[in-house]
Amino acid sequence: xSGRFAARLVVSITSxxxxxxxxxxxxVPTGEYSDVVGVLESWSGGTLTVRRRDGELVExxxxxxxxxxxxxxxxxPRRRPRDQG
Numbered sequence: 001x002s003g004r005f006a007a008r009l010v011v012s013i014t015s016x017x018x019x020x021x022x023x024x025x026x027x028v029p030t031g032e033y034s035d036v037v038g039v040l041e042s043w044s045g046g047t048l049t050v051r052r053r054d055g056e057l058v059e060x061x062x063x064x065x066x067x068x069x070x071x072x073x074x075x076x077p078r079r080r081p082r083d084q085g
Contacts, residue, residue: 009067018041018043021038024068036050036052053074
């Protein structure tokens with residue numbers, strides 16, 4: 001049995017998902033893959049704009065996208081327990 005497996009890459013987002021949090025995999029010019037997670041700010045003229053949680057805007061050409069899906073909103077930060085001492 002081989003240790004390799006094949007994954008099915010699916011783009012399951014559309015321009016109607018603007019405003020949703022997404023996870024997107026894109027192919028970069030080097031041939032490698034890069035992931036972007038954030039809110040889909042816009043999708044027009046063949047370019048998606050995604051705002052990461054740090055505020056950075058990332059532009060992704062449609063043709064570079066190999067997989068994408070809507071994901072749940074980012075959970076709120078955890079509160080640290082107060083010292084009981």
